[in-house]
Amino acid sequence: MRELTEEADLLAKAQAGDRDAFWELASTSVDAIYRLAFRLVKNEPDAEDVVQEAYLKALGAIKEFRGQSRFTTWIHRIAVNQALMKLRKRRSEVFSLDAVESGELSMPLDLTDWSESALDELMRREAVGVLEASLEGLPIDLRTVVILRDVNGLSNEEAAQALELPLGAVKWRLHRARTMLRDLLSTYFRERQEARGKK
């Protein structure tokens, strides 16, 4: 991670119109922002549009950015908004991030420990594929939090800043999303074991 003093220095230069400094700030997060965009809009051309629009927007608004968060958190926030706008135009799914944070999660009745099976290279690769498909099926508010936290590695606080949500809401969504994904993976591993048993 870049030192905060170095980031502050680059930010001051970028705000003075130095495009090289802006690019130095921006370039380290391009992969992460593309990953976020791709997982949200689900295709490469739209993901590229989202990334480009997000960076151009950030460039235009760089003087408004006061450095109250890391640059990467700020650009995540802009990119999430750009991706939601893209989805809104497509009207392909419910895109509100304002889900209601309520409801108790219950302990699963039947739970098999598949963590050892996931060490098998082949099963692990398959499981990642299952996870990718499962992630696509999650509601957008849950999917976004998982991408920020578990795919792009933001902290809970950074995710809360990026989504402009209270910390508690981020934690609640994250746990709900992780639990849903875990349950889908559990089904995959159980079926895989049963199929092996039949051979």
Place this chain on the structure above:
Amino acid sequence: MNCDDLFKLLPDYLDSDLKLEVCSELHDHIRECSYCRAHVNTMEGTIGLCREMAAPQVHLEWVAKLRRRIDRGPAPAE
């Protein structure tokens, strides 16, 4: 600690937000309880698999194009 306590503490445990002594109690419980051990292991396994998800690589030419676009982009608003 019992299973209900663990269930409530799990989100903080997974985010390493628990105090050391509470973590230690939780570890004691999962050593004894295979159900909670499965619960914790599979949640940790899910997070581990999430970290392995890759998106298609961003093409270098496309990144170069983005860079050029930024160079030509509008001046920051005052």
